[in-house]
Amino acid sequence: GAVVSQHPSWVICKSGTSVKIECRSLDFQATTMFWYRQFPKQSLMLMATSNEGSKATYEQGVEKDKFLINHASLTLSTLTVTSAHPEDSSFYICSASRVTQPQHFGDGTRLSIL
């Protein structure tokens, strides 16, 4: 099956720093990548959708300047949480898909801001 790699799996950093999370589709070219946030015991909340070479489309309420998304190639998308604060602590999950195929998810990143 399709493999999506997400790195790092867990990161702890100080308040005010920026954190970059990578999402790679290892065995297919993804036309679209998605970024989700998941709070404890809740469902996935879509943050943004990104297509290679174009700007990401953010969901309502998601701060574009806080959560920077770059989709550099058909196999790589990055999410940068800028000037992170404790309220940004969460579980972030990416997924990748291509036309007519289901989304395949990375293993997620647990972000803890001290």
Next chain:
Amino acid sequence: AQTVTQSQPEMSVQEAETVTLSCTYDTSESDYYLFWYKQPPSRQMILVIRQEAYKQQNATENRFSVNFQKAAKSFSLKISDSQLGDAAMYFCAYEGGGSEKLVFGKGTKLTVNP
């Protein structure tokens, strides 16, 4: 807007028994996809099964099968011969209307008792 409802926050089943998880959705589209994803404690999102709305035949993957009732907008998941490894959160999801976005239900936590 499309919505997905999972009315059972928690379910439990005895090992080797059968359990059915409920999902209903609301859409005005005629062509769409429905999914069941499994999220074990590791928090990895695993695709369990996918159903295409234009196919009348219910999808099946080994011990997992769905009961897709298009007119009733119902999409339940049946797990046969339940195993301890089936314990997880199960999310029902919808994709349609020309969008690749997934709309998730709130999830059902399945416990498998030995």
